Structure formats: C-alpha cells, structure tokens
Amino acid sequence: MNRRDFMEGVVVGAAVAQGLRVPQSFAAGVPDVLPRAHWIDNGLIDAGGDHEPFSFVVRRGGRSYEAAREEYENAQSEEMIRRLKEQGVEVFHTHLYKGFGMVAEKPEMEDAKRAAEIVHRYGMRVNSYIQWNSMMYETFFAEEPRAKDWIQRDIEGLPVLLTYGYQQSFRYRPCFANPEYLDYLKKVVRYAVQEVKTDLIYFDNFDYNPEPDSCHCPVCVQGFRNYLKTKYTPAQRRERFGFENVDFVNPPQWNRQNPPERLQIIFDPAIQEWIDYRCQVLADALRQMALYAKSLNSEVVIEVNPHGITGGNRAFEAALDHARLLKWAEVLLTEEENPASLTSDGRLISKIRSYKLARRFNNVLVTYIWDDPVAMGECLSFNQTIGFAGRYPSAPHPPPPEMVRYISFYRKNRDLYVGAEDVTPVGVLRSYPSITYHHARAQLSAILMEQALIQARVPFGLVFDEHLRDLSKYRVLVLPDSECLSNEQLSSIRHFVENGGGLVATGLSGLYDTWRRWRVEPGLRGLVDTQQSLTGNWIGGCCGYEEDVEALKIPTGLPVRKEVGKGRSVYIPEAVYDGPLPEPEHYFNISNRFWKRPKNWEDIIDSIRWAAKGEIPVEIDGPEFLVANVVQQSGKQRWLIHLVNYNAKNVPATPSIDVKCQLPQGKTAREIKIVSPDLETPRTLNFTVQNSATLFSVPEVKVYSVVVVNW
Ligand SMILES: [Zn+2]
Numbered sequence: 006m007n008r009r010d011f012m013e014g015v016v017v018g019a020a021v022a023q024g025l026r027v028p029q030s031f032a033a034g035v036p037d038v039l040p041r042a043h044w045i046d047n048g049l050i051d052a053g054g055d056h057e058p059f060s061f062v063v064r065r066g067g068r069s070y071e072a073a074r075e076e077y078e079n080a081q082s083e084e085m086i087r088r089l090k091e092q093g094v095e096v097f098h099t100h101l102y103k104g105f106g107m108v109a110e111k112p113e114m115e116d117a118k119r120a121a122e123i124v125h126r127y128g129m130r131v132n133s134y135i136q137w138n139s140m141m142y143e144t145f146f147a148e149e150p151r152a153k154d155w156i157q158r159d160i161e162g163l164p165v166l167l168t169y170g171y172q173q174s175f176r177y178r179p180c181f182a183n184p185e186y187l188d189y190l191k192k193v194v195r196y197a198v199q200e201v202k203t204d205l206i207y208f209d210n211f212d213y214n215p216e217p218d219s220c221h222c223p224v225c226v227q228g229f230r231n232y233l234k235t236k237y238t239p240a241q242r243r244e245r246f247g248f249e250n251v252d253f254v255n256p257p258q259w260n261r262q263n264p265p266e267r268l269q270i271i272f273d274p275a276i277q278e279w280i281d282y283r284c285q286v287l288a289d290a291l292r293q294m295a296l297y298a299k300s301l302n303s304e305v306v307i308e309v310n311p312h313g314i315t316g317g318n319r320a321f322e323a324a325l326d327h328a329r330l331l332k333w334a335e336v337l338l339t340e341e342e343n344p345a346s347l348t349s350d351g352r353l354i355s356k357i358r359s360y361k362l363a364r365r366f367n368n369v370l371v372t373y374i375w376d377d378p379v380a381m382g383e384c385l386s387f388n389q390t391i392g393f394a395g396r397y398p399s400a401p402h403p404p405p406p407e408m409v410r411y412i413s414f415y416r417k418n419r420d421l422y423v424g425a426e427d428v429t430p431v432g433v434l435r436s437y438p439s440i441t442y443h444h445a446r447a448q449l450s451a452i453l454m455e456q457a458l459i460q461a462r463v464p465f466g467l468v469f470d471e472h473l474r475d476l477s478k479y480r481v482l483v484l485p486d487s488e489c490l491s492n493e494q495l496s497s498i499r500h501f502v503e504n505g506g507g508l509v510a511t512g513l514s515g516l517y518d519t520w521r522r523w524r525v526e527p528g529l530r531g532l533v534d535t536q537q538s539l540t541g542n543w544i545g546g547c548c549g550y551e552e553d554v555e556a557l558k559i560p561t562g563l564p565v566r567k568e569v570g571k572g573r574s575v576y577i578p579e580a581v582y583d584g585p586l587p588e589p590e591h592y593f594n595i596s597n598r599f600w601k602r603p604k605n606w607e608d609i610i611d612s613i614r615w616a617a618k619g620e621i622p623v624e625i626d627g628p629e630f631l632v633a634n635v636v637q638q639s640g641k642q643r644w645l646i647h648l649v650n651y652n653a654k655n656v657p658a659t660p661s662i663d664v665k666c667q668l669p670q671g672k673t674a675r676e677i678k679i680v681s682p683d684l685e686t687p688r689t690l691n692f693t694v695q696n697s698a699t700l701f702s703v704p705e706v707k708v709y710s711v712v713v714v715n716w
Pocket residue numbers: 156157158180181182183220221222223224225226
C-alpha cells in the first residue's frame with residue numbers, strides 16, 4: 006500500500022465512523038470513474054441565498070457595512086429559506102468558503118453550517134460555494150506562511166491574479182500543480198461534507214489565465230518536464246522535439262512583437278504540450294478533489310464553473326478541456342452571455358452547444374435563465390431540468406414570478422423529463438487538437454455546422470475525440486474542419502463508413518495528425534476523393550516562421566457524394582459564412598457575432614440526410630427561429646419533442662408545424678399530446694400513419710411546448 010492509498014483508507018474509515026455513505030468502489034482503492042450521486046438524477050432546482058461571505062463584501066469595498074451585514078443575514082435567514090421552499094426551490098445555494106483562509110472565515114463558515122441545518126429541516130438540500138481559485142493573501146499568508154509557495158507566479162516571479170477589473174489585486178491564483186495547496190483545499194471540502202453536511206459542492210472560478218499569464222512556479226516548470234518524461238518514451242521525445250533530454254525545456258515565453266492573442270496556428274511542440282499540461286493539471290486537481298469528497302459521502306454532487314462552449318479557445322486560453330474535466334463533475338456552470346434569441350441581424354443565439362456538452366458527459370447545465378421564458382424553455386428542452394432558478398448576482402433574490410411559473414410547470418410534469426435520453430442520429434466532432442491548434446478555422450467550422458443543424462431542427466449530439474472509438478450510436482458523423490486526426494481515429498471512421506455509417510467532412514478534415522503535422526497522404530483519402538491535398542504550407546509569412554493561413558483557403562464548391570462500402574460520404578469544401586466575416590477577436594474567439602446559419606446550409610443539411618440514407622428519424626417543419634430537441638424515455642415507450650420559439654418577442658406564436666416521425670423499431674404512435682406552460686391543460690393531437698411514419702401538425706408554439714408521442 007503506498008502512502009496515497011493509505012491516506013485514502015484513513016479517510017474512508019473516518020467517513021464510515023460518521024455514518025456517511027461510502028461507495029463500495031472506494032473499498033478496493035481509488036475508482037477511475039466518479040461515483041454518481043443518485044438524487045441528482047431526479048433533476049435540480051437550485052436558487053439562493055448568496056455565495057458571497059460578508060467579509061468579502063467588506064474587503065471588496067464600496068458597500069455600507071450595516072447594509073451589507075443585513076443583506077448577508079437576510080440571505081441565509083429561515084424566512085428566506087422558507088420562501089424559496091414555497092416557490093418550489095429544492096436546493097439552497099449559499100456561501101461557504103471564499104479564499105481568505107479557514108481561520109479568517111471560521112465565523113462565516115459556522116453561519117453556513119447553521120443555515121444548512123435549517124435547510125435540511127425544511128426537507129431541502131444545500132449547495133455550498135467553495136472558491137476553487139482565489140487566495141486572499143492578506144489573511145491567508147497570516148494563517149499559513151508556506152502559502153507563499155502555493156501561488157501561481159508568472160515568468161517574472163510575480164503573483165498571478167484573478168482578473169476582476171482594476172481593484173481585486175488581493176486575490177492571488179493558487180497553483181493546482183502544488184499538492185500542498187490541494188491538501189489545504191481538502192480541509193475545506195471535508196468541512197463542507199462532514200460539518201455542513203452539504204449535498205452539493207460548487208467549485209467556482211474553474212480556469213487559468215490566458216498566456217502570457219501562466220504559472221512558471223518551480224512546481225510547474227519541473228512538473229512540465231516530468232509530464233513529458235512520463236507521457237513519452239525517449240524515442241517518442243526524439244520524434245516530438247528532435248532530442249530526448251527535456252530537463253531544460255521551459256514553459257513557452259512570449260515576446261512583445263508577437264503577443265499570444267494573435268497566434269493563429271499552433272504547431273510548436275512545446276506550446277502544444279504546455280497547453281496539454283495545463284489542461285491536465287486542472288483536470289487532475291478536480292479528479293482528486295471530487296474523489297476525495299465522494300470518499301466522504303458519495304451522495305455529494307460536484308459542480309464546477311469552467312463555462313461551456315462559448316466560441317473561445319478554452320484549452321489555450323483557460324487550460325480547459327471539457328472532455329477531461331466533466332468526467333469528474335455532475336453539474337456544469339456556464340456564465341456565458343448567449344441569451345436564447347433571434348437578433349435583428351438574423352443570428353440565432355443559444356446555449357444549446359453548452360447544454361449538449363453537459364449532456365454528453367451526463368452533467369446538468371446550470372446557467373442564468375431567470376429573466377426570460379425563452380431561456381427557460383431552452384433549458385427544459387436541452388437540459389431536461391431547471392438547474393439554477395435564482396437571479397444573478399445571486400444576492401438574496403428569490404426567483405421572479407415567471408421563473409416560479411416554470412418551476413411549477415416542471416415539478417408538475419417532472420415525469421416527462423426524468424430519465425430522458427437524447428436522440429442523436431447525427432454526431433458533430435469537436436476535435437481537441439483541431440480546435441486548439443487552429444481555432445480560427447476549426448471552431449468557426451464547428452459553430453457553423455452546428456448552427457445549420459440547430460436551425461434545420463435535425464437532432465444531433467456532440468462527439469469528442471474519445472468517442473470516435475465507438476460510433477455505433479450514430480447514423481452520420483460530421484467532421485467540421487477536423488484537421489487533426491490520429492491514425493487510430495481515421496481507421497475507426499473508415500470502419501464506421503464501410504459498415505454503413507454516413508460521413509460528412511468539410512475543408513481540411515484529416516489533413517494533419519494530432520500534433521498538427523501535415524500528412525503527405527490525406528487522412529480521409531478513399532472516403533473522400535475531391536479534397537485538395539496539402540504539400541506543406543511554408544510558402545508564406547516571413548522566412549517560414551509561421552504557417553501561411555491564406556494558402557489554406559480552399560475554393561468553395563458543391564458537395565461531392567460517394568458510396569463507400571455499405572456507407573456513404575460527402576465532402577463539402579466549406580461551411581460558407583453568410584456575408585463578410587467579422588474582424589478577428591483576441592485569441593480568434595468565435596463569439597456569437599459569428600453565429601450565423603451558413604450560406605450553404607441547405608446543401609449541408611441535404612448532404613447529412615443523404616449520408617444518413619434518410620434514416621434521420623424526425624423531420625420538423627417550421628421557421629428558422631423554431632428549435633427542436635428530441636428525447637426518448639424507452640421504459641415509458643415515448644418520444645418527447647421539445648419545441649422552442651426563439652423569436653417569441655417578435656412573433657408571439659409560430660404558424661402550424663408539420664412533423665413526421667419514424668418511431669423506434671417501426672412502431673407507430675398510439676397517442677400524441679402537447680404539454681406546455683403556455684397551455685392551461687394538455688391537448689391531444691390527431692395523427693395519421695403512412696408507410697410506418699407518423700404524421701401530425703402542431704397548431705402553434707408560443708414560447709415552449711413538449712409534444713409527447715406515445716407508442
Ligand atoms: Zn505552478
């Protein structure tokens with residue numbers, strides 16, 4: 006037994022002694038999947054309460070001491086908790102730890118414990134806020150002098166700060182490669198689980214700063230070198246770097262003439278590996294912390310706030326690879342500002358990508374929906390639960406009346422949501438190396454292909470690199486400029502198509518390996534024939550220091566279809582941006598300024614349907630601002646088709662919508678009804694059956710409706 010196993014054994018023993026629920030899997034050592042809390046499967050309705058402790062409000066400045074104190078006490082009062090309970094809230098969100106150190110925060114942590122007792126008395130659950138990423142050094146260093154070595158330091162040795170405006174330089178970022186800081190944070194987690202008896206731990210500020218503001222502390226520099234040695238054999242290091250000894254490799258350094266936010270294509274092996282290292286450090290820290298919490302009580306839910314799919318290069322900028330992280334969480338918070346709407350210039354803005362990301366990893370998405378019924382409808386459609394019903398900022402602001410109406414609708418119709426699985430005949434790959442190393446192109450292409458699918462109401466799911474190993478649940482795989490694919494991934498895709506799957510690839514897909522080295526032989530050759538091959542792209546720029554982006558422009562053209570084995574493939578040169586591209590943003594962020602339906606969306610959708618051999622099981626007519634999600638409850642033998650009117654502000658009710666479904670195993674409908682917060686009572690629909698397809702019309706959608714198709 007090594008020391009780690011021993012320590013974890015001690016922890017498990019302590020938890021058993023306290024009568025907490027310890028998962029069986031811990032008895033045999035550390036599990037490699039997160040034991041999931043059972044209660045979260047019944048959905049989440051969370052609101053507060055406030056996650057700021059009083060001392061933080063005072064230190065931040067600008068507030069009356071007395072008023073801040075009154076607000077703090079009100080936020081966790083029995084009156085507030087009772088009111089939230091009456092509104093249908095089931096989980097009370099409150100402060101626990103902000104980063105001042107446990108000594109400085111002790112009185113307020115005890116307040117949180119007292120509030121939790123009230124919450125539990127009311128039959129509700131507690132969500133405890135734990136600041137993951139702030140060390141308020143003024144008090145923390147007084148408590149723990151060694152913490153000077155626990156903070157992130159830039160290349161000059163200065164502390165790395167949280168970047169909240171001009172006036173929070175008292176908040177240092179701790180280093181997550183430093184085991185001593187993680188051990189400290191475990192004490193906070195233990196307090197949350199054992200003293201507060203919390204039901205949910207919320208780790209806020211889950212990210213790193215963008216370059217050049219990454220941690221160069223000794224632990225990280227040495228950690229990076231060790232990582233390279235563990236990840237690669239000497240022969241692989243020689244292939245990666247041209248040499249074997251990485252003992253002197255440093256994290257990348259930047260120069261003023263070439264700021265990181267202007268770097269368009271990343272091919273330097275050390276920068277690529279440093280990005281990977283940073284992502285792995287954060288994912289490992291979460292894994293460790295989540296498993297620690299679960300070892301104390303497996304029914305504690307883990308929530309993180311790394312935001313969702315925002316259009317940013319999250320790996321390069323923030324050290325976030327969602328596919329690595331979300332295995333160690335059950336709730337994902339995003340604070341992105343992508344409110345469900347149709348803009349006056351015709352962009353359909355949504356958080357659908359973030360919802361789909363969360364669902365792919367069995368997480369509940371938590372975001373701000375309190376101020377708009379369209380956002381509430383979007384949430385119920387794609388999240389299958391409410392998530393966060395409170396107002397932001399989360400000072401004592403109980404849900405407003407419209408939110409309460411949606412909570413009540415959800416609670417009344419909960420059986421339509423619990424256990425529902427997404428129907429996703431189409432999978433869109435979000436390839437980590439493609440998007441990280443050539444963000445300007447691969448992220449834009451992914452966004453545009455997703456946008457075409459969203460606005461054509463074709464049900465789809467997101468695919469991440471690891472999922473390429475088994476594509477059997479999909480009819481069609483979409484590769485949106487998935488430039489960087491490994492040999493194994495390419496052979497898996499080939500196998501999928503030859504055995505009857507559909508492939509739709511665009512642009513530069515498959516032309517590089519996962520280190521973004523161009524392939525002499527295009528990776529998808531044989532599956533697609535008309536793709537322009539590269540011959541090495543070092544013709545432009547100055548002296549071959551950077552890859553020539555202009556030379557990567559592929560002439561647009563019509564899709565080319567091909568039968569391959571039992572399957573079909575389509576090559577589309579480009580998802581064509583409709584109009585002049587907006588000016589690039591820092592780090593080539595593809596913010597919602599870019600989220601337009603592509604000009605050739607009809608070609609794209611026709612190609613996907615052709616590649617699927619017509620086996621996309623639902624077709625939903627309707628205007629471009631009507632969005633749909635299809636889920637299945639197998640045990641209850643029904644489909645639920647969720648419909649949301651994203652333009653409800655301007656078009657209060659859609660025209661009648663025709664729907665055609667091919668239900669599973671050739672079943673036909675037995676009964677179809679509409680349930681909606683916009684209807685007094687559910688309404689039954691007439692339908693017909695033609696050639697095993699079920700056809701019906703939905704008279705109108707005001708904001709949000711669910712069509713229940715029973716078979
Ligand atoms: Zn560090």
